[in-house]
Amino acid sequence: MKGKDELTEMSTVAIKRIFNRDDGQGKEGFLAEIDVLSRCEHPNIISLLGFCVEDNEMLLVYEHAPKKSLDGYLGSTNKVNPTWTQRLQMCIDIAHGLHYLHTNMGNKYGIIHRDIKSDNILLGENWEAKIADFGLSKVHHGYLHASTIKTNHIAGTNVYLDPEYARTGKLKKASDIYSFGVVLFEIFSGTLAYDQIYICENENGLAPIAKNTLKREHLTKYWIRK
Structure with missing residues (x-):
């Protein structure tokens, strides 16, 4: 076991269990999580x-x-509705976490998450939001002058x-921002x-x-709910 010094006998932790698969994706995701999260230290990153x-x-x-996770507080079956103050703070927290990932090492590299969604946003005791699940993430090295990574x-x-x-298969920071917009x-x-x-439509x-609602200028009336 490799771990941080603050992990003690009485710590409450979350454990993800991964089994190796024939296609290698289990091991690939496992190594990606270690690679990415070993580089990160931020209150809005798990x-x-x-x-x-x-x-x-x-x-x-x-x-x-x-x-x-955030998705547990969305939809018709949720029993707890975060206040507007809490919702706004979640949005700010996610934005801070994304900014850190994209710029955390200056010109050396940035990290593109590639799977921003409400299921991958975890919530702390005071509703602080933390980005999680980095199994699909890509490290964007500074020596790449182009703003995109071509993925297979x-x-x-x-x-x-x-x-x-x-x-196009061209991955860039804006891809995370688009996904963040959906979460917003x-x-x-x-x-x-x-x-x-939505799926029925x-x-x-x-x-x-x-997007179509915004074009019709009905955004506030249609989307902002209690």
Whole structure:
């Protein structure tokens, strides 16, 4: 086990269990999490406390987020509605976390998350938001003069996916920003991007519907809910 000094016997932690797969994706995601999170130290990025490999099983040990993930507070089945102050703070926290990922090492490199969504936003005791799940992330090295990374395959979650990245395979910081925009609409509307009310109208969910609503100048009336 490799871990940070602050991990003690009485610590409450979250553990992700990963099994190696024939296609190698389990190991790839495991190594990506370690690579990325070992570079990061920020209040709005979930902390990796340790990891363990034994036979065909891999474990990642994270700081505990007592309020779990943001998606649990969105949609018709949620029992707790965060206040507008709490929602706004979540948005600011996610923005700070993304800015850190994209610029944390100055000109040396930045990190593109590639799967920003409400399920990957964890919430602390005081509703502070922390970006999690870096298994699909890419490190953008400073020596790459172009603003994009050409990927061999498209990765991410469909309803949050940047259409330009999906079309061209060219990944950039703006791809994360697009996904963040979808999460913002989820937070303000109190609904999930893949809610059936959206999927029935457009298979790509909330984002294209919000875009069309904005064009019709009905955004506030249609989206901002209690």
